[in-house]
Amino acid sequence: ETGVTQSPTHLIKTRGQQVTLRCSSQSGHNTVSWYQQALGQGPQFIFQYYREEENGRGNFPPRFSGLQFPNYSSELNVNALELDDSALYLCASGPWGRRFGYTFGSGTRLTVV
């Protein structure tokens, strides 16, 4: 496996701004999920995309949105940033139906000031 790559690794934004985080998965990974990990906490599920359509969402407001592209890349967009959005954002991908877990990227550390 070539892994899952996220960019950028770190990002600082101002409250009220918009941000786009990117994830590049390997070929065949038609399922991608995004997680938010606040400091000292476990990751929280934001949403999942399967074949370019959202098929599930956690308890996050609509200002969190995403896209999945045919080339197995994906984006997480967050509008109207709030201070509480400061966290590590993790992307996880894999083939649909795979039993044995997803492959995670190293995450993007977002700081909102």
Place this chain on the structure above:
Amino acid sequence: AQTVTQSQPEMSVQEAETVTLSCTYDTSESDYYLFWYKQPPSRQMILVIRQEAYKQQNATENRFSVNFQKAAKSFSLKISDSQLGDAAMYFCAYRNTFNTGTASKLTFGTGTRLQVTL
């Protein structure tokens, strides 16, 4: 909704010794998957071991093994012959099965920080 509880915020073990990390979960499903992930300072979640709920046999991966008690909804991780490189945050996670039209998401516990001392 499923929940995962890790009641040990921190654990410490001496090098070469054995340590057990605890995890309990709550679900009404009969078929699901359980995982232990390791998160070192590099931040990437690394899969340590996995268990399918329908399998009674406990999973093992080299120095890592689990004690899966389905009726008690308990899923502990045992690390034998601990090494300095085992020091990290460990997360227990539950995943529902794949069903068309719904997400197969991971639900994580709050983690246990493992320290390995000489």
